[in-house]
Each structure stands twice: as structure tokens, then as C-alpha cells.
Amino acid sequence: xxxxxxxxxxxxxxxxxxxxxxxxxxxxxxxxxxxxxxxxxxxxxxxxxxxxxxxxxxxxxxxxxxxxxxxxxxxxxxxxxxxxxxxxxxxxxxxxxxxxxxxxxxxxxxxxxxxxxxxxxxxxxxxxxxxxxxxxxxxxxxxxxxxxxxxxxxxxxxxxxxxxxxxxxxxxxxxxxxxxxxxxxxxxxxxxxxxxxxxxxxxxxxxxxxxxxxxxxxxxxxxxxxxxxxxxxxxxxxxxxxxxxxxxxxxxxxxxxxxxxxxxxxxxxxxxxxxxxxxxxxxxxxxxxxxxxxxxxxxxxxxxxxxxxxxxxxxxxxxxxxxxxxxxxxxxxxxxxxxxxxxxxxxxxxxxxxxxxxxxxxxxxxxxxxxxxxxxxxxxxxxxxxxxxxxxxxxxxxxxxxxxxxxxxxxxxxxxxxxxxxxxxxxxxx
Amino acid sequence: xxxxxxxxxxxxxxxxxxxxxxxxxxxxxxxxxxxxxxxxxxxxxxxxxxxxxxxxxxxxxxxxxxxxxxxxxxxxxxxxxxxxxxxxxxxxxxxxxxxxxxxxxxxxxxxxxxxxxxxxxxxxxxxxxxxxxxxxxxxxxxxxxxxxxxxxxxx
Numbered sequence: 001x002x003x004x005x006x007x008x009x010x011x012x013x014x015x016x017x018x019x020x021x022x023x024x025x026x027x028x029x030x031x032x033x034x035x036x037x038x039x040x041x042x043x044x045x046x047x048x049x050x051x052x053x054x055x056x057x058x059x060x061x062x063x064x065x066x067x068x069x070x071x072x073x074x075x076x077x078x079x080x081x082x083x084x085x086x087x088x089x090x091x092x093x094x095x096x097x098x099x100x101x102x103x104x105x106x107x108x109x110x111x112x113x114x115x116x117x118x119x120x121x122x123x124x125x126x127x128x129x130x131x132x133x134x135x136x137x138x139x140x141x142x143x144x145x146x147x148x149x150x151x152x153x154x155x156x157x158x159x160x161x162x163x164x165x166x167x168x169x170x171x172x173x174x175x176x177x178x179x180x181x182x183x184x185x186x187x188x189x190x191x192x193x194x195x196x197x198x199x200x201x202x203x204x205x206x207x208x209x210x211x212x213x214x215x216x217x218x219x220x221x222x223x224x225x226x227x228x229x230x231x232x233x234x235x236x237x238x239x240x241x242x243x244x245x246x247x248x249x250x251x252x253x254x255x256x257x258x259x260x261x262x263x264x265x266x267x268x269x270x271x272x273x274x275x276x277x278x279x280x281x282x283x284x285x286x287x288x289x290x291x292x293x294x295x296x297x298x299x300x301x302x303x304x305x306x307x308x309x310x311x312x313x314x315x316x317x318x319x320x321x322x323x324x325x326x327x328x329x330x331x332x333x334x335x336x337x338x339x340x341x342x343x344x345x346x347x348x349x350x351x352x353x354x355x356x357x358x359x360x361x362x363x364x365x366x367x368x369x370x371x372x373x374x375x376x377x378x379x380x381x382x383x384x385x386x387x388x389x390x391x392x393x394x395x396x397x398x399x400x401x402x403x404x405x406x407x408x409x410x411x412x413x414x415x416x417x418x419x420x421x422x423x424x425x426x427x428x429x430x
Numbered sequence: 431x432x433x434x435x436x437x438x439x440x441x442x443x444x445x446x447x448x449x450x451x452x453x454x455x456x457x458x459x460x461x462x463x464x465x466x467x468x469x470x471x472x473x474x475x476x477x478x479x480x481x482x483x484x485x486x487x488x489x490x491x492x493x494x495x496x497x498x499x500x501x502x503x504x505x506x507x508x509x510x511x512x513x514x515x516x517x518x519x520x521x522x523x524x525x526x527x528x529x530x531x532x533x534x535x536x537x538x539x540x541x542x543x544x545x546x547x548x549x550x551x552x553x554x555x556x557x558x559x560x561x562x563x564x565x566x567x568x569x570x571x572x573x574x575x576x577x578x579x580x581x582x583x584x585x
Contacts, residue, residue, distance in 0.1 A: 078497065085500065124494035131489045134506025212505025220500035392490040 004046045008299035011036050012292060012343070020335050022378075027281045030288035030339075037295035047298040055294020056287055059167040059253045060160070064114075065283060066256025067157055070235055071117055072277035073263050077228040081221040083109070084125035089218065093133055093210025095203040100192055102126055103143035107151030107188050110382075111158045112239065115148040116279075119382040122148075123389045132216070133207035136395045139199035142405045145386040146191055146374050150413065153370030154184040156242065156252060160286070161341040161369035163252075168345045169362045172246040179363055179428060183420050187371065187413045194412055198405050227267050234263040289342050297346045306350035318425050321360045322418045328368025329414050333375025341369050360421075360428045367417045374410035377402035433540050434533035436573035437554045437563035443468050446475055450486075450524055451517035453478050464551040466561055467525045474553055474561045476525035483524070486512040530555045533562055541570050 015033035018024045024032075034052070041047020074080070087105040091097035102122065110118040122144055130137035152159030156166045156173045162180075165171060196203065222228055238259035245252055264274070296302065315323075331340045344365050352358040373380030377387050377399045383406065390397040421428065443466040444453045457465055457480055465478040489507045492498055529547045531540045533554050544552050544567055552570075554563040 076496070081495065081497070081500075124491060128489075128491035128495055128501065131491055131507050132501070132503070132505030134510070207506070209505055212503040215501075215503035217500045217502065221497065223497060389494065392494065 002300065004040075004044045004299040005301050005304055007040055007044070008037065008046075008296050009301050011040065012296050012301075015292065016335055016339060019339070025281075026336060027285045027288070030285050030292065034288040034291035034295075037292045041295050041298060044299075046300075047295045051298055052291045052294055055297075056290040057164070057167050059251055060163050060290075061283060061286060062251075062253030063157065063163050063167075063256045064160065064286065065278070066253065066258075066260040067112075067114065068117075068278045068283075069260035069274065070231060070238070070256075070263055071113055072274045073227065073267055073269060074231045074235070075121070075277060076273075077224040077231065078222045079228045079232065080109070080121035081125055082218050084122045085129075085216050085218040085221055088125065088129040089213060089216065093207050093213045095135065095139075095205065095207070096196060098129070099139055099143050099196060099199070099203060102129075102140050103147045103192055103195070104188070106144040107147040107184075110148040110151035111154045112235075114279075115152045115159055115380065115382040116385055118148045118151075119144060119385045120389075123386050127389065127393055129213065129216075131393070132212045133210060135205055135207050136202055137390065137393050138395050138397060138401065139195065139202050139405075141386050141390050141397060142199075142402070143192070143195050145380075145383045146195070146406055146409050147188060148382045149370060149373045149380050150184060150188050150191060153187075153366060154181045157256070159337075159370055160282075161337050162366055164338075164341045164345060165362050165366050166252070168349065169358065171362060173242040173252065174246070180366060183367065183417055186420065187416055190412060190416055191409045194409055195405065198408060227269075230266050231263050234259050234266065286338065289339050293339075293342045293346070296343065302346040302350050305347050306354060309347075309351070310354060317357055317360060318422055320356070321364045321421055321425070321428070324361060324364035325368040325414060325418055325421065328365050329372030329375065329410065332369045332372030333379045333410060337369040337373055337380065341365060357429055360425065363428045364421070367421070368414070371410060371413040371417060374406045374413065377406065379406075379410075431537055431573055431577065432533065433531055433535045433537065433554050433565055433570070434563065436537070436569045437533070437565040438569065439563045441466060441553070441561055441564045443474075443561065444478065444521060445470070446520070446522050448521045449518050450483070450521050451514075453521040454483055454517070457483065462551075463566075464549075464553075464564070466528065466553045466564070467521055468561065472561070473559060474528055474530065474555070476522065477528045477553065478521055478525045479549070482526060486516065486524075528553060531565075532557070537570055537574050540565065541567070541574065544570070 011033055015029050018029045019026045038047060038049060038052050083105055087101040088098065091101045106118055106122050123141055126140050126144060127137050130140060154176065156162050156176045162176065238255050241255045242252060245255060328340065328344065348358065348361045348365060351361065377383050387397045442456060442460045442462050444456055446467050446469050453465055463480045466474045467476045467478060469475050487510060489504065529543060529549055530553045531543060533556050540552060551564055551566045553561055554565055556562045
């Protein structure tokens, strides 16, 4: 193993460890790691500033920024509160129905919005509804964290790993609807069933006074009707364009940025307030990770990994895919799924160059990265955000509680996905 | 004018050995918004604000959701009361660090400190840090107003 491979791997592994142990903020870690990688690359001659810039996937950054701007415009209008309050009322205060409606609205929203954003929008209203009903919010909050991760797998724009995989592979928005969405629907319903069983004790408590729920007026949650309609119509148009992006040969990033530009010009918000709602930390994290992993690749680390697992590739493609689902899921359960996906992409491309069929491998990464996040309380940003919000209630979500609820959901999700993957393997090959 | 000229000299306080429940009783009896907590030597060690007490019962979601206009009925929260065990805890667990002003302090300095620290009442201490009075925003605000020549200009 060369010096470049060793030192570049060391920088990356050290960065992952710092992120995992939460010793350092993930964006700070990524910035420092990226700079170290470029300096090392220049010293040893394997990586230059030009290569570092080229390693940044602006397709992913553009799509993320465009969608974030649209949500930033929509959020203050109250549309998301409206949906959450409406979902709460539909349940009529019956615990099992509340689990289904709040969980499902979260899954549906996170198909088009960032998982963390969805969690931040739905969880506070959930806490409100539970406090008004006088019941514990724990089952509903866990369901929302879990289902925001599950729903995100369904579409190209649902979760960053999907955007990364789509950008690297050319998988289209419609491919996600035909390949990932059906799996997600199965996992979604089974997870609700499983959570219903795991929380059967908490869900058997009938709220004493469900009437208060009906005195929540959804109409009053919408504070800016005009903006809501304008942004929703632009968002609707963008989603329609996503369906045909491969036919009209336009990248999803251009559609998202175009929609953001159109909405910004139409709404003309106070731009200072709007940009404050964009998660710049996440965008910086992505950019820096691209630079860091680009260096890893330039140093030849991915080639070493490909050679190491080539022998494994001799096993039947179905089994290799299932193995990849579980390995990706296991890694995403303990580390953020974004660095995992960014690092796995060149490995998968390398395996493709060695003659393995790429299609099934991409889907394995998508499923593993998405469902794996449910494995631990720190497995995804949505889990962390919801656990933090729950600390403000009388019944906080603890790591132990997560291991008895989120972890079983992750295991069952991955088992079901593996089963579907094996049964429908021919479908995933194209 | 200085703070000592507009402050209330009769201060209701609570010893640091008291429980949250007994402190709440004192606040209720004297209808005050803030209660200085004194150690065994009579030195102030913190303040218990009415709002700190209410936060024990106040629903968390009010701070979490952007807008509570649409909530017309607080349902179960209306009848939720803090647990008796919680109220038996010492008052020192709930009190906040005290912002004080010296009795010789100017009115604008006292008012600026209250705005900066977002408090409604400020305990007043003498040179040896002993509690000598308490002033509310109204006490200080009206004292400032009294310096205006309101009746001077009559047409």
C-alpha cells in the first residue's frame, strides 16, 4: 500500500470518527478534512486544487439548494402546520389512528422535502396535539423520525443519498417511482404495523378529552395564503418537470434551481429571512465531503477497496446486492449516510468497471443508506432532531427506547427489502 | 434621581432553605412577580420569578410551534399540575442568577440592565451587597417620566 493511500485513508477515517463520536461538528470536520486532503494531495502529487473543484458534484448541490429555498419560502406561510393539524384532526384523537395519520403525513412530505426539514415541521405540532390530548408523544415522534427516513427513499429528491446516487448513475426520477416507491410502500405499512405492536401499551391509553383537538382550527395556521399558493404551484410545476426531466434532457438540479428562482421572483420575500432558513451547514458539509472523497479516489483508495472485494463479487449478484444493502445499512446506522454514500459511489463505479452489473448495486446503496438510518438514535439527522425536541416534553426519547423501537423497524425494513430484492431481482437490473 | 429614590424598601424574600411550594405560597400571598432568595446571612443568592414557577406547568409546544393562534383549547394541559414531589424540591433548583443594581445607580442604567436581561423587577443592593430594596420597570419608568417637564408648556 502506498503512502498516499495510507494517509488519505487516515484523513477520511479520522474525519468519520470525529463525526461519529460528535467530538467535532460535522461541517467543521468536513472542511478541515477536505483542506488536509488537498494539502496532502499537493505534497504527494496525487491531488490538485483543480481536481478538488472538479470533484464537487454541483448537480447535487444545486438540487439541494433549490429544494431548500422552496421550503424556506413555504415554511413561514404555515402550510406544513396546516397539514399536520389536519392529520391530527382526521385521527379524531384515537391513538392508533394518530400514529397512522401523523406517521403517514411525515412519510409523504419527506418524499419531496428533506427528512430533517419534515421532522422539524411535523414534530412540534405532534407534541402540541399530544399535550392537548394528555398522552405521551413518544410513539408518534418515533414513528415520525422512522417514517421520514423511510419516505425519503421513495423519490430522487427525498433524501441526499438518492440525489447522490442519481447524479452518479443517471437513474431518473421515474426510475425511483418504479423501483424505490413500491419497496417504500411495503416498508412504510409494515413499519406502522410493527410500531403499533411495539407501542401497544402507550397506544391503549384513550385520551380523556379528544374534543380539544377539534378546537384546533387548521385554517388559522395559514398565515400567508398568497405566498402559500404561489410557492405550491411552482413546487407542483417542478414535480411535473421531474417526471419528464430525462425526456426533455434537463438535470433535476436545473429544475429545482429554476423553480426556486421563479418562486423567489414571484414572492419577492425578505431575502435575508429566506436564506437564514437554508441549511448552509449541510451544503458546506456536502461540498467539503466531495473534495475529501475526491482526494481519496485520486490517491487510489477506491481501487484498493475494489480489488479487496473483487473476490466477494464472485458470489451471485443477488447475494452481493443483499450483502451491500446490509453493509450500507449497518454503516448508515452508526455514521451519517451522506459520507457513506459519497464514499461508496466510486467503489460501486469501480466494481462496475470490473464487469459487475451496476443497476442492482445502486438500488442496494439507496435502500441501505435510507433504511439503515433508523438503526440507532444518532443514525440520521431526523432521529437526532426529533430526540432533541422530545427532551422538551415530559417523556424524552432515550437511546434505550430507540433500540427497542427504531432498531427493530430498521431490521424488519432491511429484511423485507432484501426479500423483495431477491424476488424482484430482474426488475432492479434495469 | 437614583434608584434608591424610587425603589420599594419593603422586600418580600424567601430563605434558600425553602421549598418551591412554600416560595410559590409567598408569591401568591403577596402578589409579587419576583422573590429574592437569601442565604442564612441574609445575602441574596438568586431570584425566583413568577415566570419560572409557571414554566413548570406551561406547555412546551408554545415555544416549539411558530404560531399558536390556531390553538383555542389547551385541552389536558389546562388541568395538568406540577407533581407534588417536584414542588417539594428546594427553591434553589428553580431560581435564576440575580441581576442587581446598586442603590446609587442612575435610573437609565437600571432600566437598560432590565431591558438587556429581560427582567421585570430588579433587586437593589447597597455597597456591602445587602438587599435594600426592589424596583420594577414601572417604578423606574415613572421615575424617569417624572423628570420630563410635562406641565411646563401650556399655551
